[in-house]
Amino acid sequence: MNTSTVRTPIRREDIRKGDLIRKEYTERLRSTVAHEYVAESDGDTADPRTTGNFFLLDRPVAPVVLPTETGIYMDATGGIWSFQTNGNLALKVESSAGWFNDEHVAGFAPFTRLEPVAVTAEKVLNRVAKLVIFSLMGDGGEADLKQIAAEFGVTS
Secondary structure, eight states: OOOOSOOEEOOGGGOOTTOEEEEEEEOTTSOEEEEEEEOSSTTOOSOTTSOOEEEEEEOOOOOOOOOOSSEEEEOTTSOEEEEEGGGTEEEEOSTTOOEEOHHHHGGGOOOEEEOOHHHHHHHHHHHHHHHSOGGGGTTTTHHHHHHHHHHTTOOO
């Protein structure tokens, strides 16, 4: 953790699990006491019975998770990417973009994998088929499901 002397004031309710916190308060004899601790939960103030000033010394940053499967993904800003070779190379789908390595790609995270409409439609149809009571649909509902499947390009 970064143990710098920079003291950023923080409200109790803004403390997050894992934060390195410095709490400063005055005891009865007017001596100032400082206590540093790692918050064990959100809003953790170490001892809620005492009042004082809280300072954020360090907040851990979760590691960026990059895609590991080849495919088409959307980044946090809506940009479209093509990941190849198990995520080792990425191509941003723009006329001015090129190949990027993991270090550069991490700045665009998080990524959401996109799938063809037919794959999504197949998932929806399978879910609908499980929920529908076929006996109430006359022919068992199979014709309706096949029509919907054909409309979205589902071939299985």
